[in-house]
Amino acid sequence: MRVTLVFGVLLVVLAASVVVGVLIGAVAIAPGEIFGALFGNGDATTIAIVRDLRLPRVIGAALVGGALAVAGTLLQGLLRNPLADPYVTGTSAGASLGAVATIALGVTTPFILPLGAFAGAIVAVSLTWRLAALGGRTTVLSVLLGGVVLTSFAGALLTFLIVASDRVVPRLRAVIGWLLGGVSVLDSAELIVAAVVIGAGALLAIGLAPRLDAFAFGEETAATLGVDVDRTATVVLVTTAVLTAAAVALGGVVGFVGLVVPHALRPFVGAPHRGLVPAAFLAGAATLVLADVGARSVLAPSELPVGVITGAVGGPFFLAVLIREQRRMRV
Amino acid sequence: MTSLIARSATAGYGQRVALRDADIELTGGELVAVIGPNGAGKSTLVRVLAGLLRPRSGAVTLDGVDLRALDRGRIARRIAVVPQVFDTLFPFSVREVVGLGRTARLGLLGRAGEADRVAVRRAMGELDLGALASRPIDALSGGERQRALLAMALAQEADVLLLDEPTAHLDPAHQQDTLALLRRLAAERQLVVMAVLHDLNLASALASRIVVVAEGRIRGDGPPSRVLNDELVRSVFGPRLVVLPGDPPFVLPRVGS
Numbered sequence: 265m266r267v268t269l270v271f272g273v274l275l276v277v278l279a280a281s282v283v284v285g286v287l288i289g290a291v292a293i294a295p296g297e298i299f300g301a302l303f304g305n306g307d308a309t310t311i312a313i314v315r316d317l318r319l320p321r322v323i324g325a326a327l328v329g330g331a332l333a334v335a336g337t338l339l340q341g342l343l344r345n346p347l348a349d350p351y352v353t354g355t356s357a358g359a360s361l362g363a364v365a366t367i368a369l370g371v372t373t374p375f376i377l378p379l380g381a382f383a384g385a386i387v388a389v390s391l392t393w394r395l396a397a398l399g400g401r402t403t404v405l406s407v408l409l410g411g412v413v414l415t416s417f418a419g420a421l422l423t424f425l426i427v428a429s430d431r432v433v434p435r436l437r438a439v440i441g442w443l444l445g446g447v448s449v450l451d452s453a454e455l456i457v458a459a460v461v462i463g464a465g466a467l468l469a470i471g472l473a474p475r476l477d478a479f480a481f482g483e484e485t486a487a488t489l490g491v492d493v494d495r496t497a498t499v500v501l502v503t504t505a506v507l508t509a510a511a512v513a514l515g516g517v518v519g520f521v522g523l524v525v526p527h528a529l530r531p532f533v534g535a536p537h538r539g540l541v542p543a544a545f546l547a548g549a550a551t552l553v554l555a556d557v558g559a560r561s562v563l564a565p566s567e568l569p570v571g572v573i574t575g576a577v578g579g580p581f582f583l584a585v586l587i588r589e590q591r592r593m594r595v
Numbered sequence: 596m597t598s599l600i601a602r603s604a605t606a607g608y609g610q611r612v613a614l615r616d617a618d619i620e621l622t623g624g625e626l627v628a629v630i631g632p633n634g635a636g637k638s639t640l641v642r643v644l645a646g647l648l649r650p651r652s653g654a655v656t657l658d659g660v661d662l663r664a665l666d667r668g669r670i671a672r673r674i675a676v677v678p679q680v681f682d683t684l685f686p687f688s689v690r691e692v693v694g695l696g697r698t699a700r701l702g703l704l705g706r707a708g709e710a711d712r713v714a715v716r717r718a719m720g721e722l723d724l725g726a727l728a729s730r731p732i733d734a735l736s737g738g739e740r741q742r743a744l745l746a747m748a749l750a751q752e753a754d755v756l757l758l759d760e761p762t763a764h765l766d767p768a769h770q771q772d773t774l775a776l777l778r779r780l781a782a783e784r785q786l787v788v789m790a791v792l793h794d795l796n797l798a799s800a801l802a803s804r805i806v807v808v809a810e811g812r813i814r815g816d817g818p819p820s821r822v823l824n825d826e827l828v829r830s831v832f833g834p835r836l837v838v839l840p841g842d843p844p845f846v847l848p849r850v851g852s
Contacts, residue, residue, distance in 0.1 A: 474698050477695060478695055480685050480687065481678075482680070482681075485676075485678050488674075488676040489699060490667050490668040490671025490672065491699075492666065492668070530686055531686070534686065534687075534691070535687045536687070589684070
């Protein structure tokens with residue numbers, strides 16, 4: 265009953281944020297004209313702004329936010345760690361390294377960039393899993409330390425690639441902007457593929473829900489409850505990498521959405537992943553659409569990368585959660 | 596009738612051998628207590644019998660089938676384990692924790708069916724958890740949490756119940772209640788029930804059979820009146836204990852030097 269109410273609220277908030285995202289922009293357009301333009305009525309410039317710029321950007325932001333929030337939920341469940349997400353574990357950094365590597369190497373095959381991002385993400389998230397398991401029990405801090413190491417290592421390689429590759433230099437501004445997290449340039453084919461991949465990842469995550477619940481009480485308990493621990497961990501890690509890679513390929517590195525969203529939702533939908541995963545998708549989508557509106561408005565007419573907004577809001581939140589968890593369990 | 600049998604099972608971690616040549620035969624209906632000093636290999640015995648730790652040599656069979664031939668889901672439908680350590684950072688309610696016992700029986704899409712709801716309700720009723728159903732598990736007292744865990748294992752509807760120190764956090768009255776419940780379940784449903792216990796007198800009074808583990812070996816196996824004798828108790832637990840013979844026998848600390 266309460267969960268139904270929460271989903272109703274989330275759907276309304278997501279719809280409202282999409283409307284706000286389309287209404288607000290550098291060029292002031294009356295709401296009536298915007299809705300006309302959506303259906304192809306009005307002057308050509310307005311139609312172009314609404315259909316080719318604002319709408320894809322809003323949809324892109326929603327996909328990125330939903331993917332990151334689901335990936336964060338998966339990582340938190342698998343690692344039994346309320347402080348995990350693609351960003352702090354270094355998975356996003358791995359994905360961006362993989363993506364930039366494809367640019368630096370000059371590979372131009374279609375969709376090579378997301379594949380590079382996936383390769384980087386799967387390496388990073390597997391390392392996180394190995395590091396977290398060192399010493400037997402997964403602790404909250406070992407995951408974070410592993411993430412710090414991975415992020416700075418990937419960052420070093422990334423800087424090297426940017427400086428060393430003359431292929432990156434001409435695109436430096438675009439690459440840097442993309443690295444900081446921005447969802448501005450999106451063509452519709454890219455969006456459709458991303459939507460299919462992210463949708464499949466999210467559905468798989470919902471299917472993993474009962475096994476993730478069992479993981480919350482440790483691998484051994486999960487095993488006695490009938491979960492094949494190794495296979496489940498592999499599927500969760502691959503799903504996380506797919507979602508993170510898709511999000512990074514679309515919008516660059518966007519921090520903290522995956523961490524904040526599941527954490528903030530648990531008091532309302534409870535811990536079981538059957539409700540948490542879909543709720544995280546909706547809330548993550550709405551959060552990033554609104555953050556992107558902020559990114560476009562704060563310094564208008566200049567635009568900030570959306571990662572600046574999520575970092576500015578998510579960083580302090582992360583600290584607050586860290587302090588609380590430390591008190592609670594003396595990590 | 597269900598039988599869980601270990602034949603000369605040797606198991607350990609890395610270089611260390613924690614259990615050596617263990618032979619044990621468990622059948623439905625009895626409440627078996629495992630006793631022994633800290634680090635004797637009691638938990639390892641539980642893990643080997645649950646299929647969580649593969650023996651390096653020897654084998655464990657459930658109704659004649661080697662556990663190695665069964666996947667985790669099949670094992671979970673037959674063997675339930677109540678773990679020693681059970682904590683989470685996430686706010687699962689008592690009902691949700693008990694529901695985890697159904698993990699291996701959920702449908703393809705992971706949905707709980709009518710049978711799952713009935714099993715959860717029944718397990719919660721048996722452990723008197725009705726009033727606590729919606730409480731978060733980490734807000735419970737040690738005893739309440741232990742009951743929730745036991746209910747989770749019962750909801751699994753397995754034929755074998757292995758418990759690693761199920762009474763560790765309980766006061767004497769609740770210890771007694773828990774063991775009486777295990778004894779009744781073993782008798783009524785012909786379950787195989789084996790529990791690691793630290794309280795020798797509780798084991799003596801309520802178990803129908805006692806297995807003594809020391810230094811990785813099974814040193815005694817039989818009814819309390821036969822196993823709990825002066826010689827075995829002192830050689831395993833040290834010379835400062837005295838056994839008062841009887842049925843059941845009692846073990847007391849020796850007073851004075």
